Amino acid sequence: MVNGQAKAVDDLGRLYEATRDLLAQTDVPAVRQCLRTSLNNLHWALWLMGAEPSFVPDYVSLPDGRQAF
Amino acid sequence: MSHSGAEHWNQWAETLNREELDALHLRRLKRVLDYAWARSAFYRQHWQRAGFHPDMVQSLDDFKHRVPLTDKQDFLQMQEDFPPYGPTVAVGAADISHHAETSGSTGLPLRIPFTDYDTERYGESWIYGWWVLGIRPHDSFYFAFNWGNYAGFWSAYWGVRRLGATVYSGGGQTTEQHVRNILGLKPTVLISTPSYALRILEAAREMGIDLSASSLRFTYHAGEPGPCSLASVRRKLDEGFGAISGELLGIAEVDAVAPGCRLRHGVHMSEMSNFSWSMDPRSHEEVADGVIAENVVTTYANSAQPLINYRTHDLVRAYNRPPCGCDMTWRYLDGVVLGRSDYMVTVKGTNVYPAAVENLISDVPGVSPYFQLILSREGSFDELLIRLEPDSHISSQEWDGIAEEVVRRIKDVVGVRLRAEVAAPGSLPRHDLKAERIVDLRRDEFRRELDRQGGQ
Numbered sequence A: 001m002v003n004g005q006a007k008a009v010d011d012l013g014r015l016y017e018a019t020r021d022l023l024a025q026t027d028v029p030a031v032r033q034c035l036r037t038s039l040n041n042l043h044w045a046l047w048l049m050g051a052e053p054s055f056v057p058d059y060v061s062l063p064d065g066r067q068a069f
Numbered sequence B: 001m002s003h004s005g006a007e008h009w010n011q012w013a014e015t016l017n018r019e020e021l022d023a024l025h026l027r028r029l030k031r032v033l034d035y036a037w038a039r040s041a042f043y044r045q046h047w048q049r050a051g052f053h054p055d056m057v058q059s060l061d062d063f064k065h066r067v068p069l070t071d072k073q074d075f076l077q078m079q080e081d082f083p084p085y086g087p088t089v090a091v092g093a094a095d096i097s098h099h100a101e102t103s104g105s106t107g108l109p110l111r112i113p114f115t116d117y118d119t120e121r122y123g124e125s126w127i128y129g130w131w132v133l134g135i136r137p138h139d140s141f142y143f144a145f146n147w148g149n150y151a152g153f154w155s156a157y158w159g160v161r162r163l164g165a166t167v168y169s170g171g172g173q174t175t176e177q178h179v180r181n182i183l184g185l186k187p188t189v190l191i192s193t194p195s196y197a198l199r200i201l202e203a204a205r206e207m208g209i210d211l212s213a214s215s216l217r218f219t220y221h222a223g224e225p226g227p228c229s230l231a232s233v234r235r236k237l238d239e240g241f242g243a244i245s246g247e248l249l250g251i252a253e254v255d256a257v258a259p260g261c262r263l264r265h266g267v268h269m270s271e272m273s274n275f276s277w278s279m280d281p282r283s284h285e286e287v288a289d290g291v292i293a294e295n296v297v298t299t300y301a302n303s304a305q306p307l308i309n310y311r312t313h314d315l316v317r318a319y320n321r322p323p324c325g326c327d328m329t330w331r332y333l334d335g336v337v338l339g340r341s342d343y344m345v346t347v348k349g350t351n352v353y354p355a356a357v358e359n360l361i362s363d364v365p366g367v368s369p370y371f372q373l374i375l376s377r378e379g380s381f382d383e384l385l386i387r388l389e390p391d392s393h394i395s396s397q398e399w400d401g402i403a404e405e406v407v408r409r410i411k412d413v414v415g416v417r418l419r420a421e422v423a424a425p426g427s428l429p430r431h432d433l434k435a436e437r438i439v440d441l442r443r444d445e446f447r448r449e450l451d452r453q454g455g456q
């Protein structure tokens, strides 16, 4: 890993988790959409630095339409 | 703070060594397998029927050999039985944000759903190729493209958005209007198929306009063999536009799988968004670096309809340790796609893909684009005769030398010595489509048998 990358991955991982928690508590559709986009970007940033919390962000619904949160 | 002077879009990822890349892939492939098992009724059933479970994968070898292969036909059938997507999807309808389709040139079009996040990841693949060529966020892209359901250039659009550059849509315009738009809007990058870029050059010439003096500094292409596949196409595009041309290999349902190499003799697989390996289409064994075989891909960029160990039927000469000479470490496809595994013949005991031979002939200087490959059957072997025409400015004393050069190049690359005949300039039939160059004189039963051996 390049200089500072391990720390960046740690920091991003914390941001990712905090954003996911916020999304789980938010009911306003407009704000939920902002947080989903943020989660995508944080997830992808982690992926591009060699880390990934999962294959897709946790909010993604199941085929029967059930939401994770 | 500006990073646009960096040589790579993502230096760390693009220069990982093979062992590091393989370790990343193994971890990510396991995640994809678990995801598909939990969410896709199709995969669960497909795997259960074959006695496979994701826990059986502990190495990349396990992945290649134990995970059942998938093919476009599997998906087409389910989409037809349960429209629009059938049980292949892994997400709820609310998370599908874009729909695309394959061209359907070989049958029914395949329907392709993407989530919002998929489109971001898919678009990203383009940027690696743009960046190494010198394209930056301050550039502006003109799309000579009608915005239908074709995933290819939609994904380029997603890529430009991610890069942070400017988009000019050329949707719904005539070829002449494209020429005028290029002069008026002053874009620095043209996006189109290679053949349509050549058509734009032709139209500009008819209008008395020299596009080599325009604002364009780069042209970038997909959809057909382009400047990283064929030297003749590269020369024509570079000279005509006075720009640097590039090529990306995309597979609509999978990913913008392989952005171009800086040195432009092939493309690199985008290893952040897919995993691929080369499989002998008959034995299903993995082949060594440099051996022509079928590219089998697993995408990380489509979570709506996962494609796992998916047969592309594209024949490639791939290197997991690239010999191209640039510093990108991602798997390299020399000459991009050399043919299709569903169309193969056996000449003197060697598997020959007529499309690969076509590409080699196209690259020999002095050979006109009008040539024929005559397939026949002698005893128990296929025979392949090349009938070619020299360019009209070549003197007849040079004809034999050109034919010898064609035979030599094919022997070097394909490993078999074919016969070549020279026909007088202007004497061979003129067609627009490449496929019509192949004349198959074999009896039907041999064709069927051999086509099946190609791995349907």
Ligand SMILES: [Zn+2]
Pocket (backbone or CB within 6 Å): B261, B262, B263, B268, B322, B324, B325, B326, B327, B328, B332
């Ligand atoms: Zn390269």
